[in-house]
Amino acid sequence: xxxxxxxxxxxxxxxxxxxxxxxxxxxxxxxxxxxxxxxxxxxxxxxxxxxxxxxxxxxxxxxxxxxxxxxxxxxxxxxxxxxxxxxxxxxxxxxxxxxxxxxxxxxxxxxxxxxxxxxxxxxxxxxxxxxxxxxxxxxxxxxxxxxxxxxxxxxxxxxxxxxxxxxxxxxxxxxxxxxxxxxxxxxxxxxxxxxxxxxxxxxxxxxxxxxxxxxxxxxxxxxxxxxxxxxxxxxxxxxxxxxxxxxxxxxxxxxxxxxxxxxxxxxxxxxxxxxxxxxxxxxxxxxxxxxxxxxxxxxxxxxxxxxxxxxxxxxxxxxxxxxxxxxxxxxxxxxxxxxxxx
Ligand code: NAD
Ligand code: DAU
Numbered sequence: 234x235x236x237x238x239x240x241x242x243x244x245x246x247x248x249x250x251x252x253x254x255x256x257x258x259x260x261x262x263x264x265x266x267x268x269x270x271x272x273x274x275x276x277x278x279x280x281x282x283x284x285x286x287x288x289x290x291x292x293x294x295x296x297x298x299x300x301x302x303x304x305x306x307x308x309x310x311x312x313x314x315x316x317x318x319x320x321x322x323x324x325x326x327x328x329x330x331x332x333x334x335x336x337x338x339x340x341x342x343x344x345x346x347x348x349x350x351x352x353x354x355x356x357x358x359x360x361x362x363x364x365x366x367x368x369x370x371x372x373x374x375x376x377x378x379x380x381x382x383x384x385x386x387x388x389x390x391x392x393x394x395x396x397x398x399x400x401x402x403x404x405x406x407x408x409x410x411x412x413x414x415x416x417x418x419x420x421x422x423x424x425x426x427x428x429x430x431x432x433x434x435x436x437x438x439x440x441x442x443x444x445x446x447x448x449x450x451x452x453x454x455x456x457x458x459x460x461x462x463x464x465x466x467x468x469x470x471x472x473x474x475x476x477x478x479x480x481x482x483x484x485x486x487x488x489x490x491x492x493x494x495x496x497x498x499x500x501x502x503x504x505x506x507x508x509x510x511x512x513x514x515x516x517x518x519x520x521x522x523x524x525x526x527x528x529x530x531x532x533x534x535x536x537x538x539x540x541x542x543x544x545x546x547x548x549x550x551x552x553x554x555x556x557x558x559x560x561x562x563x564x565x566x567x568x569x570x571x572x573x574x575x
Pocket of ligand 2: 316319356420434448449
């Protein structure tokens with residue numbers, strides 16, 4: 234792997250992956266293809282050397298542009314997506330366009346030029362799991378965690394379009410011999426995450442003098458992984474993964490939203506009850522949990538950032554130290570949430 238396109242490389246997880254590759258793999262040159270939607274930000278790549286990372290501003294659904302870039306590279310790592318569930322409930326169209334047509338456009342170009350393709354996807358394609366308290370035997374046994382054998386059962390326009398994009402990739406592997414792998418990862422946290430998402434929203438609320446907002450009763454569980462561990466997982470699959478396989482990436486980080494918020498409040502010196510309960514999300518998935526045994530045992534991957542408290546502390550510090558990165562967006566994000574009573 235020498236010449237790599239990273240789609241969505243100016244977004245949260247994509248830009249962290251670009252940083253990871255620049256820091257660990259000096260032989261790789263990266264072209265970031267990113268439309269710079271509301272979620273993309275040039276500043277996420279600003280500190281990287283121009284001779285290693287080039288940004289092309291464009292749409293992954295632009296077949297002509299994608300063709301012109303794909304013919305000169307050996308690998309495409311595909312992060313670009315509309316990624317926020319709440320937005321998909323307001324307007325699904327961009328999700329269908331980018332997540333489905335965009336992915337289709339990329340895999341067509343990769344099949345034409347026989348480019349290695351890695352598709353970055355989400356655990357949400359599997360739907361949700363019952364809360365552990367509702368499982369027989371308190372969560373021991375069948376259905377405890379997702380594996381790559383779990384049936385697809387997405388809940389939202391976001392997760393259904395991601396599920397559709399996974400299925401396109403699987404079909405292109407089987408019918409056209411596309412050299413592709415897929416990863417489905419759980420909830421990421423870390424620097425450069427857009428402030429519409431749960432953890433940065435609450436941190437920047439507190440930093441702005443706004444009370445944090447918890448959907449519903451806060452019992453919903455997410456399986457948190459530091460974005461650097463996601464990056465090393467994707468790199469491991471790219472370099473050691475078997476073509477046609479799906480690998481689940483997760484770091485055993487299950488926490489309910491109430492507990493995460495309580496930790497943020499504590500780490501930021503706020504009272505435990507200094508938050509508001511707000512309207513729940515429609516169709517709100519109850520619990521996600523990843524069984525990453527396949528990635529760990531077959532490819533030898535291990536997550537490094539497994540102390541959630543420390544990771545959260547560092548993330549809070551990042552948002553404190555980088556106010557100019559998020560402050561201008563705060564008012565609009567909160568006004569949009571307020572329209573839905575959130
Ligand atoms: P993000 O919203 O922060 O970033 C998405 C990036 O894609 C932005 O830079 C945006 O400008 C770009 N983009 C959007 N539409 C585009 C288009 N049509 N053409 C080119 N670029 C476009 O998203 P994220 O949270 O960094 O997620 C990245 C990927 O990882 C997504 O595929 C998402 O489904 C997946 N994923 C996310 C998580 C998570 O916790 N955030 C977990 C598992 C998987
Ligand atoms: O599981 C992987 C997925 O994780 C990714 O595929 C998505 O791209 C990513 O956005 C994330 O989806 P979630 O919907 O789980 O993330 P979000 O940050 O929106 O919400 C996390 C949990 O917190 C969820 O249960 C809803 C809740 N929530 C969210 C917000 C924004 C709140 O309680 N309050 C909030 O203000």
